[in-house]
Amino acid sequence: MDARVVSARLEEPAPQPFDFVSTASEHGWAYLKPFEWDEAASELRRIHRLASGRVARLRMREGSMGSSSVSVVVEAVGGALTAEEEAEIRRVVRRMLRLDEDPSEFYQYCAQLDGWSLRLTPGGGRLLRCPSLFEDMVYTLCTTNVNWSGTKRMVERLVATLGEPFPGRDDWRAFPTPQAIAAAGPDRLRQEARLGYRSAYLWQLALDVVEGRLDLGALEDPGLSTEELYRALRRIKGVGDYAASTLLMLLGHYDFIGIDSEAKAFVSRKYFQGQPVGEAQVRAIYEPWGRWRYLALWFDVPPHDPTTKHDITLHTTPRGVPSASSGRQDCTTKGESDDTP
DNA sequence: ATTACTATCGCCCTTCTAGC
């Protein structure tokens, strides 16, 4: 480690209940660069470029006092953090771990709806997201038309090609800024990051952000209805129904289910004895969950289902696998899970 | 004869577009 590296430790209060491990590792984003999930240490890491231009490494884990806080170790070169930098780090940690989101109504649904056995832990129900909506969008575009290993490779190459390195560590690179992606141009995205047809979409997205035609901050307005947001997202080139639904989830709107082939395959197996199902049938299954449908589907899919994207993200970690010794309680109601609710 | 490498093909999954 570079001798110039200084580290600071922040403690960020968490809502209650809060399950850090579930929040940090449940969603596949934790396995995409520049995120890194350390299973053994229960530590989520990310190389992060601060607005000041400094590239820092963030190491997040459950707080020293338990689940009531998140501990963040910030490693950086160039002296102590400024107040602005510290405030920014606290802000992005809150966004990534959704510390300001309140899933208590989802828990109530979980307790009241009969016949479901979601593998939800107390304080779970939060799915990791990026420090910014732009990064969430890039990740999402990289999930379209490919399997999970393809997504991981594309993101890895994008970060390796255009991400800014931590001083002295060429292999620690932050997520590329919209400016870097816009400046790279579609040809480099295609040839070096090998994003294929997504190159043009991604470049256009970055350019629209940089040149102010697309105000992503406006999309984070909690006053927007899901329908308004969906329409706005669909106006972005490359964002179809699946990607828009995923982005809605990332923005904290769980009303729409991103129905991909894997969701259909899962619902077909679990509720229709393997018969082919359409999107309408998938929607009907999760209708009782109201504005929590997406989370209901997410936590209905078993982590060990070998054919799903969920598994591919999760089988790298035994987390989420219900076990008697884990000491965690599933959000389980009576009845067998094979019953159609 | 066996192993290792390379090339090809069909399929996968989602978005876009044209037509109804």
Place this chain on the structure above:
DNA sequence: GCTAGAAGGGCGATAGTAAT
């Protein structure tokens, strides 16, 4: 608004070729 078909890049399986 809905549907069908095309597009698109990568993956895995298979076939073909070269090396040991």
